[in-house]
Amino acid sequence: MRLCLKKGPAVIFYFLSGCFFIFAHPHVFMESSLVFQMNEAGLENVEIRWTFDEMFSSMIINDYDANKNERFEPAEVTAIKNGAFNNLRNFNYFLYIKYDNKNYPVKSVLNFNAEITGHRLVYIFTVPVTIPVAADYKELKFGVFDSSYYCQIDYRKKEPVQVKDNPAVKYEYALLDDKENAYWGGQIIPKIIQLKFKKNDA
């Protein structure tokens, strides 16, 4: 036991100095912003906007802007959707949605579009998230992160979240660290939006 106390920590130190942490590192950097659309029945859908870094943007623009006019025609948008977006269904489109403590899977997305803004690629699409409003507050957790960590997704600094509200619905939201869903071996803590909404009694 004495030997263990003297040499044990030293052995662990020597091995751990070789057991370096695998620092997470992405290859693609994205900024995300969200718009929650309410109607009189409750939450209707969420519009998502992703702006990519210049390096990844140039890869997509090079391959899909066939006529090199620095904007995407409808046929080019369709090609991008098929070749550089649809595979994200295998990653739940990087979306983490939980309502009433239950996962809300994303089966498909609507209104996909791709744009070029200031040399950067922008994806815009709508996720149908239909949740009826109730008399009491219901909580929706909504996060955007790539748990495979090929992509680093941050929220846009200016107005990352907007709510297109409706007088029939009362809501509040906050952007929080979600320690419970730390990913990439527990190294990265994602930020999620906690949206609470209920029937407006006023």
Added chain:
Amino acid sequence: MPKFLLISFSLLLFTLSVLPAQDNPFFSNNKSKEDAAAVKQETPAPRYPVFIQQWLTALNGIQRELNNRLSSLIRQIVEKQDPFTLFSLLVIAFLYGVIHALGPGHGKIIITSYAISNPLKARQGIALGVFISVIHTLSAIILVVTIYFLLKVSFIKYATEPKQVIALISYSLFILMGCYLLIKGIWAFRRKKAACGCAAHTEPVAASRLKHLFLPALAIGIIPCDGTILLLVFAISVQALWIGILLAVVMSVGMALTISLIGLITIGSKRGSLKIIAGKEGKKDRRRLLNFILETAGSVFIILMGLILLFSNLIN
């Protein structure tokens, strides 16, 4: 027994720290795993201390800023060639390479296992890191130049398959390399033991020469670096291929520094652990036996890593 448990625990921790590199999710050929994201989020993640999570988040913020600075400086130098901008670019490319190689997929776990399973000297650890980095970068340059200038086809459409084939070759080489190291180690151990009938006279296998390091470096480094690919593709898009290649070379110097350092730490860790367990001068038989166990474990680990990576890629 407590020391053996400590070593076992450390090795287990070492193994658990492995996380493999990922394919681009926008256009990889993964089979549909719709529930994968939901299932992953249901599984509680291991808890790192908060200060480590915060530090990693800050580190990733630095990478994002370096990535942005690289692209804006490349545009700047195309418009206005001035020495200060070029110098800034070279410094940022070097730093980006250093940080980039800290992430998964740059052969660190294999170089660590190789350094454990082979009696390497410090200069060989450095040489191995340099060889890996050079081949890793060269592989990316060759792939990008071939697709854009020789074949003149869509990079996304035509690069994915060659990369997957190269990856399968690399993982197969891991398995072969691991088997070779395992057989070599066991053969040497048994030959010496048969000569005198005791483990005490088992000498460690002679340290590899520099030329012997080329094959493991090829096995590890042959998969093109995605970070280098993105940099080169961007450089081509702004008509600056030669600047892109120059920056890729500088990035590889940064990566070589990181990978070599990891090799050196492993070599030092192994020697330090052996000295602590066996003592500086005494208990040579215990030290040699432990050395054999470590080297065998390192070889087996390389084989297992190769098998896991090969079969998971074949399934996908």
